[in-house]
Amino acid sequence: MASELMKSTGAGDLRASDAGSTVLLAGWIARRRDHGGVIFLDLRDASGIVQVVVNPEDDPAPEDTLHGLRLEYCVQVDGSVRPRPEGTVNDDLPTGAVEVVASTLTVLSPSAPLPFQIDERIDVDEAKRLQYRYLDMRRTRMAENLKARSRTIRAMREVMDREGFLEVETPTLIASTPEGARDMLVPSRLRKGSFYALPQSPQLFKQLLMVGGVERYYQVARCYRDEDFRADRQVEFTQLDFEGSFWGQEDVLGTLEKIAHHVVKEIRGIEIALPIPRLTYAEAMDRYGTDKPDLRFAMELVTLDDVFIDTGFKAFAGVLADGGTVRGINGGPLGLARSGLDALVTRAQDLGAKGLVWMVVEDDGSLRSPVAKFLSDSELAAIVSAMDASPGDTLLIVADRVTTVRSVLGALRLDIGRPEGNADLVFAFIVDFPVFDVGDDGSLAPAHHPFTAPASLDALVETPTTAVSKAYDLVLNGAELGSGSVRIHDPSTQAKVFEVMGISDEEAQSRFGWFLEALRYGTPPHAGFAIGIDRMVSILQDEPNIREVMPFPKTQTGADPLTGSPGRVEETQLVELGIDIRQEVRDEWISMAIQEAVDEG
């Protein structure tokens, strides 16, 4: 039997040229204006909104049904499209030139009173939105974000297909190889006491694909990292992961430029300038105080060590004598009152600085500042010159260890900086990342996974603290969109890198033995990248956090208010998995159950 036709066209697709045609619509009542003798319904479906005119005397449905229509009822309308009468055209609606006169109206499914209004103008509490996400996504904001997400992924696939990449799915139940972030673990029933891990990335599998001769791989990959949440971090997230054989850094960055260009064109309808500018890690840290600089504005950090080399100002002299540095940013014409300047000082202290020196350039070129009296005329003049300061500019100066100065000024820069001109989306590549992050105490911590190729093996061995690797990031508007690297493809280099990183042969064999074995069979040179899709879409959509572009995200404590996950499970399930919950955890469950019972009365 043929399926029953439930709708013939999208409500939002109707235009003046459709006038005269008969249509079958189905959707939800977004708004109703019941005048008694005539009822106007704004019918919304996935395509948009159109006005339906219901005349009770046409008998499209029983009178009490028509006047009983409520918001978000799911209805079907059989009717004819006609131009709106003179003077009633609604220019705010794409369909505003026409309306549909209902000949038959059927309630497919009534709606209970709503927990919140499907209304763009109200910022409903997000916990409530997540609990009723299926209603939230009827709102334009979520509906548009889901569409943008889909179009972004489609645009990415278009580039990958065009470039000859093979889409390959890698497993999501894998061996745990803890590499920094905590793994999400899944117990095995067949092997009690053993656990799978959910992948933090398909890293080692995609490298196996290169060994396997795939040459060009990509995947829209769900990844998991069991760390704390942020506005741009969820435990579960999605990446465009890709890798190429006989590839080096230039091939990867070139592909990223194609992806960025195509995605922005599809989502924003604009063409970004290529090539994407590049900064080395060292340059980025030096000029912007961060490895993910927001390049929509300049406001670069200026080093003032030379200016204060013989200063009589004890605070600066002391810092310089201890091997610290004095640097500043020209905040431009901030026009702050004393209270605003004091707030910046407090902010700097919250960020870890011992203090913040502010200076305002007066009309005559002199500097107004609490510390001006401690500085010589030549020092003041040198500051103005070094910071390219003009009358009205506010200068912010921090003296401390270099790591502190960078992080504080980098953060202040983001606080006060505003996009210049029509800078909207500004991408950047950060290249030449160090192999190790050097702590203030001189300790070394690997900055990347141990499969990242060093720029020079000799340099890595001889001067590990300054050695760089063939690792690179893609940054957009101050957010890290993703990371990649050229990988190590030869076992002897891999062994050396493990050694430098302090990973013993035994440890390497036990954790990655299966992978190291694979490297022995003619592994091609290869390189790749992973783009955080959630972050990219959230920025393209001007959203403040990635939850807004995820259909069913979790809250900051890892819970889903809709389904109640994570939840406790039956004892029988635990027994089957060979999992024994400690008594102190059980006690906690009991006290939480009591608390919940109390909360519910």
Next chain:
RNA sequence: GGGGGCGUGGUGAAGUCUGGAGUUCACGCCGGCCUGUCAAGCCGGAGGUCGCGGGUUCAAAUCCCGUCGCUCCCGCCA
């Protein structure tokens, strides 16, 4: 693990600093009127243990302590 913000009828907000009757505004909901509205309009109505617990006080949405939830940030995220 730590720091900040928020929690008030179904929704959003004001009230909290400076204690004095659950007060106010908008939307929604229920009933009535209404044939050109489009955030329809007009009339009437219902609806709240001010997240929860404890304390101070003659008196607590308001002050104090604790706790839960949401959120932003630090740590963490090779």
